[in-house]
Amino acid sequence: MVAGALVDTSLITGLGVRASGPLLCLGDALAGPFGVRLTVTRADLSGVSAAGDFLELHTDLVVTGAGTMVVDRVSWKSVRGVVGRFADVTVARGIALRVLEKRSALLSRRCAELAGARVVVGAAVVRGGRLLAQQRSFPESHAGRWELPGGRVEPGEKPEDALVRECVEELGVPVVVGPQVGPDVPLKRDLVLRIFAAELAGGEPEALEHNAVRWLTADELPSLDWLPADRVLVPALQQLLT
Missing domain, CATH: 3.90.79.10 (Nucleoside Triphosphate Pyrophosphohydrolase)
Incomplete structure (x- = not known):
């Protein structure tokens, strides 16, 4: 259920991220705040990943005895100088982490909806x-x-x-x-x-x-x-x- 909910773009469009369709698929383009652009590189039972020129977002699904654990990871490449420091603080550490935190709450609600779906x-x-x-x-x-x-x-x-x-x-x-x-x-x-x-x-x-x-x-x-x-x-x- 969690893997399917993760590909629902309603989880990210409400957070200021534009997607090319209602569901995330391999190769899809995503556009976020401050001109951040990402491409979906994974969307399957193991989770979802998206990568851009300097930013990568990964959500891994780990099956445990208590259920499915959702693990979010953010990585980025620094650009040297003032621009690089701004990207580190504002984009990678700031925007990306806030988006993932808000999406986590939306994901929980979406899974509850889908549990009773036709x-x-x-x-x-x-x-x-x-x-x-x-x-x-x-x-x-x-x-x-x-x-x-x-x-x-x-x-x-x-x-x-x-x-x-x-x-x-x-x-x-x-x-x-x-x-x-x-x-x-x-x-x-x-x-x-x-x-x-x-x-x-x-x-x-x-x-x-x-x-x-x-x-x-x-x-x-x-x-x-x-x-x-x-x-x-x-x-x-x-x-x-x-």
């Missing part, structure tokens, strides 16, 4: 070292973009049962559901995306409700035009294929 399930269907993706045909804002098969879990329905039902409806094939892949990813304030590994139980997938289906190698995943929530999970999906 679930949308997705299937990471793998065959012969390739992952199945499908291209959206609607709504207009999503048309042409790619996602994993799946849909909403109905009241009283188990997530695994919902995934089997959705794959039959969308692809015309049954699947065998495996373990969860990656963290729950926030879609809305009270809605998360949960991905499970899956294998075909028979038949050949068809695009019954989408424009197309496609089998992808691990190297092809980063360049595909994914919907934001699925894009967050690309590192976990690549690991699944290796």
Whole structure:
């Protein structure tokens, strides 16, 4: 839950940091106060990192017997002279640490919200070292973009049962559901995306409700035009294929 909450940009946009989308993904650009610019270099189950010319922010997640411990680290490179001293005190020690302190309180509240969130399930269907993706045909804002098969879990329905039902409806094939892949990813304030590994139980997938289906190698995943929530999970999906 914590890993998914960390990629929700609402945790940082309220602190004066601008992001390029609703979720943090590898390669995303961040713009902070005083012209500070960072690039997301990690966003997975282990935590989130961002780095710039002279500043690096790291949030590591450590699983303990009492739960998940969040460890924040800040590092920076000093520029010589007056400018360097100003950057040390004002940016690295001042702004960065204040942002992380405020974000810690927001993270705690966001995790509490997500703990009771409704679930949308997705299937990471793998065959012969390739992952199945499908291209959206609607709504207009999503048309042409790619996602994993799946849909909403109905009241009283188990997530695994919902995934089997959705794959039959969308692809015309049954699947065998495996373990969860990656963290729950926030879609809305009270809605998360949960991905499970899956294998075909028979038949050949068809695009019954989408424009197309496609089998992808691990190297092809980063360049595909994914919907934001699925894009967050690309590192976990690549690991699944290796």
